[in-house]
Amino acid sequence: MRLDAAEAYPHEACGFFFGYIEGNELHIESALPIPNNATENLERRFAISTPDYQLAERHASANGLDLLGVYHSHPDHPPLPSEHDLKSAVSGFSYIIVEVRSGRPHSLRSWTLNAERRFDEERVDSVITELATNLGQDRWS
Numbered sequence: 522m523r524l525d526a527a528e529a530y531p532h533e534a535c536g537f538f539f540g541y542i543e544g545n546e547l548h549i550e551s552a553l554p555i556p557n558n559a560t561e562n563l564e565r566r567f568a569i570s571t572p573d574y575q576l577a578e579r580h581a582s583a584n585g586l587d588l589l590g591v592y593h594s595h596p597d598h599p600p601l602p603s604e605h606d607l608k609s610a611v612s613g614f615s616y617i618i619v620e621v622r623s624g625r626p627h628s629l630r631s632w633t634l635n636a637e638r639r640f641d642e643e644r645v646d647s648v649i650t651e652l653a654t655n656l657g658q659d660r661w662s
């Protein structure tokens with residue numbers, strides 16, 4: 522996710538992530554970058570096509586994984602959900618936002634939509650955060 526976000530800079534990257542649910546915890550196993558299908562303002566918008574969503578469902582099924590959610594990047598903005606993010610969100614998914622500053626990935630945060638159509642922050646497992654940070658340091662040092 523962090524690599525895709527950096528490579529897409531200054532545009533927003535997007536994709537899906539997969540894994541399994543154990544109790545109240547999500548365990549991310551893989552991510553699938555997809556093209557940003559937004560037609561304008563690619564620095565601040567992302568769009569996912571129906572065929573790409575169907576591809577993600579097939580990928581999850583073929584690999585015995587759950588489709589856990591969607592990730593996207595915020596170039597030169599914090600990893601906080603925007604009004605646009607809220608409009609396109611659906612309940613039942615997690616939404617990871619990767620902050621990218623000047624082409625370098627920084628923090629990431631995860632969100633889920635509540636019954637009042639507001640985002641609640643989800644805890645991001647420290648092991649995943651440490652792994653992503655180490656990968657990012659190796660590549661962008």
